Amino acid sequence: MEQKRMQEAKMNKTYPAGMKWTKQRKAVYDILEQANEPLSAVQIYNRLEKSEQEAFAVSTVYRILTAFEEQHFVTKTTWIGDGTVVYELNRGEHTHYAVCLECHKRIPLEHCPFAHLHLEQETGDFTITGHKLELYGYCKDCKA
Amino acid sequence: MEQKRMQEAKMNKTYPAGMKWTKQRKAVYDILEQANEPLSAVQIYNRLEKSEQEAFAVSTVYRILTAFEEQHFVTKTTWIGDGTVVYELNRGEHTHYAVCLECHKRIPLEHCPFAHLHLEQETGDFTITGHKLELYGYCKDCKA
């Protein structure tokens, strides 16, 4: 649903009221779409600098990402490990990562380990709306 | 084991080679011990300012916390919501939290939901050594 709205937005068919589809937003959107991993605002800014002839303002990137988040186009996440803030296009999947302590590679998990868990039971009066999980360890290349 | 080492460290019986048990470290340790929640470096710094006659340097607090983390005296964590970095005395338990998105209260979970899960199965060639988990939602006071 969100995804369909994003597609429409990109095709410039519809867009939420009071939202403009500028070239800056298109560029940020394209970078997020082409990325196969979550990106930080600075990473996005750097890629913009390389791919575009005209430079963008950093503040614009931050504002675009905030706007995208409000429109649910992207999901903002903080890596639990180092606190890095990254943005990821909302493709509908629910993704967790296994983080290698050696090379810091992030391997997306195929399935959410909570799919069959009933977490509500043990949190009493707490209403759960989401969760965040990171596994730590060593990838096959770093087991040496 | 870590806990015993911490106790010994505090009693000034043993301490890892090349590690000094200074009054600054004692003070930071005491504050962490008395705290019933994870604290940020700035929070610790502020409490030091109030409780001690002499002022500490902020950089010293950061360096102490880094050293404590390397010695596994404390655990460094990043809060999901706002990205705040906090430190918590390593009391030996394996703790996860439910974090209220409204009041930011952190409710420790009694049991680790992974206790009976075999995560290795779904990560293929990844060797898991640890994990971090945070649930978020709304506590009973904030459900309004």
Next chain:
DNA sequence: TTCTAAATGCGAATGAGTTGCATTTGCATT
């Protein structure tokens, strides 16, 4: 008591992210 590596203080520097304000630009409406 002496000696030295480790720890601290201080202040400057960094880096991520934000903000105020003047200027530009989608885009809805003529």
Next chain:
DNA sequence: AATGCAAATGCAACTCATTCGCATTTAGAA
């Protein structure tokens, strides 16, 4: 197609957490 204006951008200055270099102090081993 021209107009009008709210929304978006650029820019530069700012905040805030954290780090770093370096001179000075100090814990604790010898």
